[in-house]
Amino acid sequence: MTNDAKEEHTTYINVPEAVGIFDTFEAQQAAFYDLRSVGFHHSDISLLGTQEALEERLGKAYWRASELEDDPKAPRANFVSEEAIGELEGAIAGGFFFVGSAIAMLAMLTPASTVAASIAAVAIGGSPAAVIGTILARRAGKHHKDYYENQIRHGGILMWVRVRDQEKEDLAVKILKGHSGRDVHVHGWSE
Known part of the structure; x- marks a missing residue:
């Protein structure tokens, strides 16, 4: 008997990551632009993946943003602007x-x-x-609009920001909170 189950391996990077939840696309977009304007690289900023990616990776049809903000297996996606x-x-x-x-x-x-x-x-x-x-x-x-509406229905738009030192950590937390980010905090790893 063979085991066809797909074994998943998650790699963690020993780089802290700030995380926050946003109630509107506009607030999240403004936070993204401010992070970029102070020197954060776009590859250090990520959002929650699509509903399909969540179901494939976690098997969860229903989820809340607060459940996934510190889950290293939560799928990630890049920010795509309205422009x-x-x-x-x-x-x-x-x-x-x-x-x-x-x-x-x-x-x-x-x-x-x-x-x-x-x-x-x-x-x-x-x-x-x-x-x-x-x-x-x-x-x-x-499709872009539905992606954000789905996240808002599930408790908000998640945003993660890799922070490589204390100065960047403080700056990211300040920006996320400054744009009405909820439950803004830092965990000691990133994906």
């Missing part, structure tokens, strides 16, 4: 418009085609593609 999501949405929608327009234009590049016909082909070919791109872009934005 980055907006850029992604623009790139998706614009990319689809460009591809549709380019295909239509290539089809019209014959010696017999006129400039007016080529412009019409670009507009006609790009419009349906732009609609598809817009739908996909909205879906990406909705």
Whole structure:
């Protein structure tokens, strides 16, 4: 009989980590930007992973933020700003418009085609593609919004910050608390 159970190994780093819980995305985002502005690297700042990652890693369909803030097995994710999501949405929608327009234009590049016909082909070919791109872009934005709403429903948005010395520890705690972070504290390890 073979054991197909996936054995998980969690590696801990002997670097302290500040943690706080935020009730709004805006407060958490402001804390992130302040941490970055005083020198914290984006790779030292993490958020709780997705619901799917939680269920896969911990087997918990229901959880509270306060239960996971000091759990080294809680899955982590990088912060993604609203600006980055907006850029992604623009790139998706614009990319689809460009591809549709380019295909239509290539089809019209014959010696017999006129400039007016080529412009019409670009507009006609790009419009349906732009609609598809817009739908996909909205879906990406909705996924981002749902991620934060799910965390707020479960007690708040978790944020962890690696702090390599006492000065950084004090600064991270001050910033997290300054942006209405709850239960802000430091534990002696990070993942």
